[in-house]
Amino acid sequence: MIRFLMNDQTVSIEQCAPHTTVLEYLRTKAEQRGTKEGCASGDCGACTVVLAEVNEGRLQYRNINSCITLLGSLHGKQLITVEHLKQQGALHPVQQAMVDLHGSQCGFCTPGFIMSMFFLYKNCSQPTRADVEQALAGNLCRCTGYRPIIDAALSLAGQGSNDAFSEKEAQTVSCLQAILTQQPSGSLVDGSRQFLIPTSSDALLQSLTDHPHPEAKLLAGGTDFSLAITQQLQQPEVIIYTGRVAELMQCEETERSIIIGAAVSYSDAESLLHKHFLPFASLLERLGSLQVRNQGTLGGNVANASPIGDTPPVLLALDAVLHLRSPAGREAIPISEFFTGYRQTKLPPAGFIESIEIPLQSERTLCVYKISKRLDDDISAVCAAFSIALKDGVVTDARLGFGGMAATPARALNAEKALIGQPFTELGIVAAQQALSQDFSPIDDVRATGTYRLQVAQNLLLRAVLEHDSEQENSNQIMEVVQYA
Ligand SMILES: Cc1cc2nc3c(=O)[nH]c(=O)nc-3n(C[C@H](O)[C@H](O)[C@H](O)COP(=O)(O)OP(=O)(O)OC[C@H]3O[C@@H](n4cnc5c(N)ncnc54)[C@H](O)[C@@H]3O)c2cc1C
Ligand code: FES
Ligand code: FES
CATH class of the missing domain: 1.10.150.120 ([2Fe-2S]-binding domain)
Structure with missing residues (x-):
C-alpha cells in the first residue's frame, strides 16, 4: 500500500497498475481534471503539479510534470493540484x-x-x-x-x-512524518505486477535479486523511464523505485572528492556542484526544465547511457568513478570504462549504481559547453567538457569528454594526446583539433549533421583557448562555463 496527501486528504492505495502516472490517476481516478495533458512526455508543462516533502522539519515544494511521474513515487509526499490553491x-x-x-x-x-x-x-x-x-x-x-x-x-x-499553505505547514509536516514513520516503505500491486519501494541499499539489492531484469525495471526520477510508458505504451511487470533508498539519496563531501547518491535529483545536487564545479552546475541550468531537474538524477542520466546525455561528458572529463552494487558485490569503476556500446553499459546483472564520486581537481581548468538549437529545455547536438592542467601555459594533462559525437559518450583520446606538451594557444591546439577527426565520425540526425558536429567540436577547443586568454587578461579567476545555443 502507498499513502500520500492528496491536497489535504490522506489517500491510501493498494491495488493499482504500477505504471499508472500521477496525471492518469488525477484525471481518471481522482476526477481532478484541472491538471491538463498536452504532450505526455515532460515537454509542455500543462500537467505541472507541486509536490511537498518534509526536509529538516519544513516543507520543501517542487514543481514536477505529473505526466511522467509514477503514482507509486508519491508515497509519503503531498500532491498539490491547481484545484487546491483557492482557499x-x-x-x-x-x-x-x-x-x-x-x-x-x-x-x-x-x-x-x-x-x-x-x-x-x-x-x-x-x-x-x-x-x-x-x-x-x-x-x-x-x-x-x-x-x-x-x-x-x-x-x-x-x-x-x-499563504494558507504556510498556516497549515506544521499540520502537514506531522501528517507526512506520521505516514513515513508508520510505513517507511510501500508497494502497489495489480495481479502479478508490482511497484516496490525499498528503503535501503540491501533491500534494493534483494528486490532486484527476487525480480531480475528484464522483468523488473529500476525507476529513479522517471524522466527517461516514464517515456517508455507514455510514448511506447510499455507496461513493466515490476518497477523498483530508488527515490526512498537512503544510501542512494545522500550527498557526501570529503577532502578529495564529492559523492552524489545515484537517486539525488539534479536540484538537490546543484549546491554541491556549484561549490566545487561551477561550470558543471551552470550546465545543469540548461538540462531539461525545472520540472525535469526536480525529478531527474545523475544516476538515471548515466545508467540511461544515451550518447546525447549531458552529464556523462562532464563526468568523463572529471574522471568520475561509479560505485556499483550487484549480487556479486560492490565495485568501483571509472566512468571511462562504463559505456560499452550504444545504450550498453558494464552494469552487472541485477546491479545498480549506488553513487557517483567526482574527484576534486585543484589547479585544473574546467570548461563545459552545450550546443543545442534552443537555450532552455533542449537536447544537445554536441556537449563537450574539457578538464585541462597547465604549467607555464603548456598543457600537462587533458581529459576531453564529448556527447553527441559517437554511439556512446566518449573521451577524445587522440586529441588529448595531441594537446599534451603543447602551449594552450590557437596554434598549440591545431593538432588536437585535427586529431578529433580520428577520434570521432559523428552521424547526421535531426539535431545536426556529422560535419557540423565535428566542426563545432573543433571550434569549442578554440573557444576554450580564447576564453582562457581573456580570463587571464581580466583576472585569475577559474574559467566559468559559457553557454551557447
Ligand atoms: C522534457 C525532458 C527534457 C530532458 N532534457 C534533457 C537534457 O537536456 N539533457 C539530458 O541529458 N537529459 C535530458 N532529459 C532526459 C532525462 O531527464 C535525464 O536523462 C535524467 O537524468 C534521467 O534521470 P532519471 O532519474 O529521471 O532516470 P529514470 O528515467 O528514472 O531512469 C533512466 C534509466 O536509468 C535506470 N536507472 C535509474 N537509476 C538507476 C540506478 N541507480 N542504477 C542503475 N540504473 C538506474 C532506469 O532503469 C532507466 O533505465 C530530458 C527528459 C525530458 C522528459
Ligand atoms: S503533458 Fe506535457 S509535460 Fe506533461
Ligand atoms: S496556450 Fe492558450 S493561454 Fe496558453
Missing part, C-alpha cells in the same frame, strides 16, 4: 496575479503555469526576471504570449510567501 473562497495570490495581469487566454496551459508560479512563490519571495524565466521555462503557452505571464509572476515579488 476559503479566495484565489491564491498567484491566481489573482494571472487574472489581474491578463496572463491567460484559452486557458489550457494556465493550470500548469499557475503551479510553476506557486512553486516560485513558495521558494523565492523576491523573484528576479531570471528566477521567473527559470521557473517558467518548462511551461509552454501558445496563445497568450509570455509578457503578461512573466509580469504576473514578477508582480508577486515582495509579497512574501505566507
